[in-house]
Amino acid sequence: MPRSVFVDASPLIFLARADLLDLLRRPDWDVSVPETVRAEILRRGAGDVTVRALGAAPWLLVPRSVDVPRGILDLDLGRGESEVLAAAVADPAALVVMDDRAGRRAARQFGLRVVGTLGLVLAAKSSGRIPSARKVLERLRGGGMHLSDRVVDRALREVGE
Secondary structure, three states, X not given: OOEEEEEOHHHHHHHHHOOOHHHHOOOOEEEEOOHHHHHHHHOOOOOOHHHHHHHOOOOOEOOOOOOOOHHHHOOOOOHHHHXXXXXXXXXXXXEEEOOOHHHXXXXXXXXXXXXXXXXXXXXXXXXXXXXXXXXHHHHHHHOOOOOOHHHHHHHHHHOOO
């Protein structure tokens, strides 16, 4: 059965800038961009690379908005992060893809599985979907993703590069 995956804005933005949105595409995943996250990205304008990438990825689902429980609202996260968490809480087997530190911490507090953009890259390398994590991380950094040399070096050691 496909796993539900709920993605926040920053992984979409970083992956689209590096032309790597397909790292989210797997046959066993139903990848969803909650409506609030989609609206946040669309506000960037029609010329934005992420807006164009979303339009060219019909496999990205946009579910109806969900009610965000009080426990998530009380965390004072952004609207997108809150809706991603709310959607995932409603589907406890889901995976959350989010870079925001507070949002990731909240996901873990709710018992959700969570991974960031860096984690997606490492998983893709470990599963053989990409030949080089280093090249992908360089593309992400070139597109504006902030990763220290220390973090990159540690991540590359994890996957044997």
